[in-house]
Amino acid sequence: MTSTLEAALLGVLARGEHTGYSLARMMGRPVGYFWSAHHSQIYGALASLEDRALVRHTVIEGAGPRPTKRYAITAAGLDALREFVAGELVEPPTRDLETLKMWSMWTVDPGSARALVERAYARHASRLTAYETELAEVSADPDSRDRTHPLFASRLTLEGGVRSRRAAVDWCAWMLGELAVAEGAEAD
Amino acid sequence: MTSTLEAALLGVLARGEHTGYSLARMMGRPVGYFWSAHHSQIYGALASLEDRALVRHTVIEGAGPRPTKRYAITAAGLDALREFVAGELVEPPTRDLETLKMWSMWTVDPGSARALVERAYARHASRLTAYETELAEVSADPDSRDRTHPLFASRLTLEGGVRSRRAAVDWCAWMLGELAVAEGAEAD
């Protein structure tokens, strides 16, 4: 019924009111860490949510050529969000471009293979520091210990991000070692 | 130029010949661990790859109502695969349904929150054991130490799977602890 993008938007609006534009920007940091969408998709989804009375808008003064709309979640919207969170998770198909490349690593020359892993290392490492910084900020707020406060959920998800990126960074370092060993063996 | 699905298919065909049907089944184990597609998509992609001479088919005898086609990668196809592996990785947008749910966990009752985390724990744990089993099998083969052998890449990617699932399992266990602590604080 409610699409995943709609659930994501409800999740953001449950934490505060937003315009379509500011929702689109939030699909950068922090929501963009685990979900993303373009504004063209967001405006349509908001209209669809409003048709079903899960969100409501009021017109505010803004800088655009058309009226600026501020959206808020409704009681029905909060119910729909809760249902989404508590409902069954239908495992969506995995599509991991990085692993796909690694899996065909055997076809390329040693230099390309090393470069591939090094780039992956750098990406994961930079994400890791971003997560760590944000986690430190969130953890400093006592609200992040209150199970019913949004920051509690932010803290748990950021902790997950830190752990997974740490694992990815370690994995890349380990792969560089394996590549070195294999190249050494080749040289013999 | 070459879509990601096409790259995935080239990656499989570089390891051996397949029919469209068997490719579709492989989008279960092990390729399905990091990529997946339906047969309806695969048949079209194979035709498109063949138009560009990246794969070639020969008709073999089979059980279907139409001629059964066995596909093999061509030299040009191998080149295209290498280019894909060595080329820039344009970071595709993240869409992580599990994290999305966790991030809105603060809206639901404690029981639903715990159930959400426990289901995630179970999913990751079962994937972890699957990866560990397969990694043990692959590692036992001496070819998995040869950088130019497919099993080398299989071993590295499986190691990544084990590490990431281990991190996810640990994360879920940690979250269950955090939930218990937060509920204890609420009871006071």
Added chain:
DNA sequence: AGGCGCATGTAAGCCGTTACATGATTCC
């Protein structure tokens, strides 16, 4: 007799990306 596995294909529709369109204000 009916269901499952082999085997290939088409078609409708949804979701997501990219590009087009508009227009005021602020900063360089």
Added chain:
DNA sequence: GGAATCATGTAACGGCTTACATGCGCCT
């Protein structure tokens, strides 16, 4: 004067999912 930010929308297109279609051989 030109670029960036705010702000909302439409349209074309491609990728992915779901469903429809066909038909043989094997097992129960």
